[in-house]
Structures are given as structure tokens and as C-alpha cells.
Amino acid sequence: MRFLPFVLALTCASPAFANVPCGGSFSSFVNNTKAEAMRLGHDKSTVNTFFANAAHSPAVIKADRSQGVFKKDFIDFSRAVISQNRMSNGASYGEKYKSVFKKIEQNYGVSRGVLLAFWALETDYGQVQGNFNTLNSLLTLGHDCRRPELFQPQIFAALELYEHGDFDPVRTQGAWAGEIGMVQMLPEDILRNGVDGDGDGHVNLKTSAPDALMSGGKMLKGLGWRAGEPWLQEITVPSNLDWSKTGLTHKISVGDWAKMGITARSGNLGKSNLKASVLLPMGRKGPAFLAYPNFDVYFEWNKSFVYVTTAAYFATRLEGAPAYQAGNPDAGLSDAQMKSLQTKLQKRGHDVGKVDGILGAKTRAAVQAEQQRLGLPADAWPTTALLGAL
Known part of the structure; x- marks a missing residue:
């Protein structure tokens, strides 16, 4: 369920990958991409085999242009995607891969609920990984002049994975935007953060949950995840709070928020010296959360405010937090x-x-x-x- 153009896991293109003109005929674009790959040192025979079945995908362009899910508000979206079935499966998978999650927490400091929530929302715990040919998705979006600088580097990263034996240009399938596997990672992310979690000598994010979860944990740590710290917590706010201090651009110490009357709905607030923001996804009459530094890392995974808030909240639910108090927010705009x-x-x-x-x-x-x-x-x-x- 990774949605573009809001994805930030897409890494910036290096100057070497900025030489393929977008637009024009698709066949010319493929030929130019092949020439660029050989200029970068890839073997001609390997390149020709890799691109042999390249094809433009109108379905990818259609998916890219129709991302209406972002127009749902937090309550509607979170209620739609956080089902009792996903909660139950999260508990089951958390127990099944207990040793893997323990290793992730030891190595990368990422709590299991965080990865379980991503696993659920991205692919329903690996059940729905997408059926788009990954190479053709990347080529189509790299050819499209909307965001070529984001997608063209992924083509060359996929070629490198192919050379490692970890990508099949014909059979590898995933999301329309080129993400692969149970936690939907792009080729560059796999190259940088792929972990052989099951010890078989390969990084296979499609069929190996240990590989996918370990790789996701490593990526989050690389994006700035802080071990042992919270990410989101439901709070109760006083009716006379200075609302102008709320929002993600305003970061105040937890101790100062407490002095203003902020309390945890369950458990205790984080350490008093932690900087945090009061997050009101649907205004002062709706749910209220305290967003800690780790919450910012979520935006390195996905840029959608609603998706990020839902994923972070879901992670707290999977670790025992109660369902949020919806309140009675003012009606949103059409x-x-x-x-x-x-x-x-x-x-x-x-x-x-x-x-x-x-x-x-x-x-x-x-x-x-x-x-x-x-x-x-x-x-x-x-x-x-x-x-x-x-």
C-alpha cells in the first residue's frame, strides 16, 4: 500500500543516472537506458537479457494518476484498514516470528509493532504483494516525465539485483510503483538495506518473512529510528490548550506539554526531555496524539500524513494500546x-x-x-x- 508521489523511500538520483531523457518513444527510452547501463560498466550481454522483455504499462500510469485514498480523513482511513482480522493476525505473526523480532530489536532498535503494522498495511502480511511486473513498472515511470529522477535510479538498482541473482526481469512482480516484497521496498532500498534473515544466502523479500522484516528494520534504523523511544501516544488535551502550538512543526518538551495539562490516555508520557508535537489529525474535537521524534521517521517511509498517522497508531494498537477516542470532530470539507x-x-x-x-x-x-x-x-x-x- 505504498502510495506515490508521497513515497520518500525513493532515494535521490545520482548525477550518473540523470542522463536518460524522459518522454518520446518508449523504445528509444529503453535503448537509451541500455546504453546508459553499459556506460556505467554493466556487461552488454547482461544488459540485453535484462531488458529483452521491456514493455510500457498503461496500467501503471493509470494507477499513478488515481490515488484517491489520500482524500480520506484519518478516522475513515484508519477504520477501513485496521480490522480485527489484521489485529489478530498481527498477534499471531508476532508470536510466530518472535525470535526474528527480538533480533530486530537488538540489532536495529525497532519495536515489533512498528514492523507488524507496516507488514499489515503494505501487503496484508505478505498476502497481497502486487502483480505488476516490477521492471516494466520502473521503466514506465522512468519514461514518464512526471518524476523520472525518482524512478530511473531504481531501474539500475534492479539491474544490479539481477546480477546478484536476486531479481528476475520477467517474473519479479510487486506494486505498481516498483516496490517489492512483504514490506514493499524499492530496488535501491533492497541494495542498501537487504538482510539475509533466514541464512539461505539470498535476500528474498517476497517469500521470506525473516528477510523482509530484518531488511525493514535495518532501513528504518538507517532513516533515523531511535532505539528504545516511543513514536506515537494517544493523549488527553485540556479544552483551553493554545491550539496554535499544535501540529508537527511545533516541537516542545514532554515536560512542558505536561505543564500545559497534556496527559497520557493510558500509561505514562515519554521522558520529560523528549521533544514532541501534539498531533490533531482531525482538529481539536477529534483524536489527539503526542508525536515523538521517531514519528518523523515514518515520513521517510511514506509522505502521506493520513497513512503515516494510521501506521504509527496501528503499531501502538499491536503493542497493547486501546482504540483511540474518536471524539466529535467538525465535518471535513468535500x-x-x-x-x-x-x-x-x-x-x-x-x-x-x-x-x-x-x-x-x-x-x-x-x-x-x-x-x-x-x-x-x-x-x-x-x-x-x-x-x-x-
């Missing part, structure tokens, strides 16, 4: 209203990115700024009242 709001915010000088109807980080920041200016509760949740006031 797609047309959200686009209208973004247009109005742009006219007022705010950078909201693309006018796409998605309540992302930039739109939230702009909403909060306008709420402050208008004297409204600055909780970054857009309402019809705000839209009317603008």
Missing part, C-alpha cells in the same frame, strides 16, 4: 471545497503545493496560519467556517 480552500490559500500567499484536494502538511500549515489571523481556534483542521471566512 473534495471541491478543499480545492477551493487551497486556491484561496494560494491567493493569500501560502504554499500549499498542488491544488489537489488533499489535506497535506503544507495545506495544514496554511490553514493554521489563517485560523490564527482570523482569530479562530488554530488546530489546522479546515472547516466550512474557515472556508467562508476566507
Whole structure:
């Protein structure tokens, strides 16, 4: 369930991979990519075999252009994807691979709930890994001029995996955006973070849960995961909280939040010196969380605010946290209203990115700024009242 263009696990292209022009005829693009691969030192015969069945995939382009899931709010999305079946399977798999999770925690400091949640949301514990030919997905998106700098490096990384015996250009399948395996990792991520967790001499993220989980743990550590620290915690907030201090751009010590009346809904707050943000995914009347430094690492895995918040919350549930208190949030905006709001915010000088109807980080920041200016509760949740006031 990795959604582009919001993925950040896609690593930046190196200058050596910026020489293949996008667009034009697909066959010319493939030929230019082959020439670039040989220029980089790959064997001509290997390159020809690797690209022998290359084909453009209209289905990939269609999937890339229709990512409507991001227009769901946190409550709708989290309730849709966190089922009792996934909770039960999470407990079962956590026990089945107990020794693997213990090793991951020892080596990388990543708690088991975090990886179980990704495993569930990405592929339903490996059951739905995608049926797109991975090489053709990467070639199609590398040829498309929307984000070639993100996808072209993955083509060459897949070629390197092929040379290692860990990628089949004809048979390797995965998500439409080129991710492979149980936790949906891109070829570059596999090259850098792949771990042979079952000791068979290969990194196979499609059929080996130990390989997939160990690789995911290593990747998270490389992205900055801090061992032994929390990532997200449901909290109770006082009704008189200064809402302008909430949101991911505002980081205050846990001790200071406690002085403002923040309390943990269950258990205890994290260490008082940890910096944290009060996260209100649906405004001051909805669920409330304290987001710790490790929460930021989630955005290195996926850029969608709703997906990230859901994955982090799911991880806490898999480790025993209660279901969140939904509260009674103000109704959100329709797609047309959200686009209208973004247009109005742009006219007022705010950078909201693309006018796409998605309540992302930039739109939230702009909403909060306008709420402050208008004297409204600055909780970054857009309402019809705000839209009317603008």
C-alpha cells in the first residue's frame, strides 16, 4: 500500500543516472537506458537479457494518476484498514516470528509493532504483494516525465539485483510503483538495506518473512529510528490548550506539554526531555496524539500524513494500546471545497503545493496560519467556517 508521489523511500538520483531523457518513444527510452547501463560498466550481454522483455504499462500510469485514498480523513482511513482480522493476525505473526523480532530489536532498535503494522498495511502480511511486473513498472515511470529522477535510479538498482541473482526481469512482480516484497521496498532500498534473515544466502523479500522484516528494520534504523523511544501516544488535551502550538512543526518538551495539562490516555508520557508535537489529525474535537521524534521517521517511509498517522497508531494498537477516542470532530470539507480552500490559500500567499484536494502538511500549515489571523481556534483542521471566512 505504498502510495506515490508521497513515497520518500525513493532515494535521490545520482548525477550518473540523470542522463536518460524522459518522454518520446518508449523504445528509444529503453535503448537509451541500455546504453546508459553499459556506460556505467554493466556487461552488454547482461544488459540485453535484462531488458529483452521491456514493455510500457498503461496500467501503471493509470494507477499513478488515481490515488484517491489520500482524500480520506484519518478516522475513515484508519477504520477501513485496521480490522480485527489484521489485529489478530498481527498477534499471531508476532508470536510466530518472535525470535526474528527480538533480533530486530537488538540489532536495529525497532519495536515489533512498528514492523507488524507496516507488514499489515503494505501487503496484508505478505498476502497481497502486487502483480505488476516490477521492471516494466520502473521503466514506465522512468519514461514518464512526471518524476523520472525518482524512478530511473531504481531501474539500475534492479539491474544490479539481477546480477546478484536476486531479481528476475520477467517474473519479479510487486506494486505498481516498483516496490517489492512483504514490506514493499524499492530496488535501491533492497541494495542498501537487504538482510539475509533466514541464512539461505539470498535476500528474498517476497517469500521470506525473516528477510523482509530484518531488511525493514535495518532501513528504518538507517532513516533515523531511535532505539528504545516511543513514536506515537494517544493523549488527553485540556479544552483551553493554545491550539496554535499544535501540529508537527511545533516541537516542545514532554515536560512542558505536561505543564500545559497534556496527559497520557493510558500509561505514562515519554521522558520529560523528549521533544514532541501534539498531533490533531482531525482538529481539536477529534483524536489527539503526542508525536515523538521517531514519528518523523515514518515520513521517510511514506509522505502521506493520513497513512503515516494510521501506521504509527496501528503499531501502538499491536503493542497493547486501546482504540483511540474518536471524539466529535467538525465535518471535513468535500473534495471541491478543499480545492477551493487551497486556491484561496494560494491567493493569500501560502504554499500549499498542488491544488489537489488533499489535506497535506503544507495545506495544514496554511490553514493554521489563517485560523490564527482570523482569530479562530488554530488546530489546522479546515472547516466550512474557515472556508467562508476566507
